[in-house]
Amino acid sequence: MTNRAPCQLSIRRVPAKDSDAAWKIIEEYYEAAGVIARDAKDDFSRIYFCSDAGVWLAILEDNVVGCIALRPLPAIPGSGEVKRLYVQPQHRGSGIAAALYQALELFARECGYQSLYLDTADEMVAAQRFYSALGYKSAPRYNNNPQATIFMRKHLHAPSR
Secondary structure (H helix, E strand, O other), X not given: OOOOOOOOEEEEEOOHHHHHHHHHHHHHHHHHHXXXXXXXXXXXXXXXXXXXXXXXXXXXXXXXXXXXXXXXXXXXXXXXXXXXXXXXXXXXXXXXXXXXXXXXXXXXXXXXXXXXXXXXXXXOHHHXXXXXXXXXEEOOOOOOOOOOOEEEXXXXXXXXX
16 A cells, blocks of 8 residues: 555535544444444444534545544533544555544544544554554543543644734
């Protein structure tokens, strides 16, 4: 694979009416990552399809090839939680994860989030490197995810005008 984004790639925030397309790739992520603590479909729709949350899909030649999600983190005012970053294996290394994350962070800044949090596991070394390169630093545990062993936070600055 090359290190450039495919020319037919589009990233879009999913409207609630298209939540089934988002759910399908989230389920693929759950299986690929062996996620135990999964959202039920109804909870997924309630949590991620509101004004200060979202799911973004990477679409390549009319096929969904990746996703990322953001939800508010009520326990930490002014913060959101990054969830479910996933790119299908055959499309990794082409900049899709970075494009997904960039869209999410821009939205988070526009919503006024001051910090973004995420969790991951020891074995997800590539994810740790990816988030570290984006400016994430180690943080104390902020949730009860039984699979998470690493917690990270990034402080955001206001969007430039």
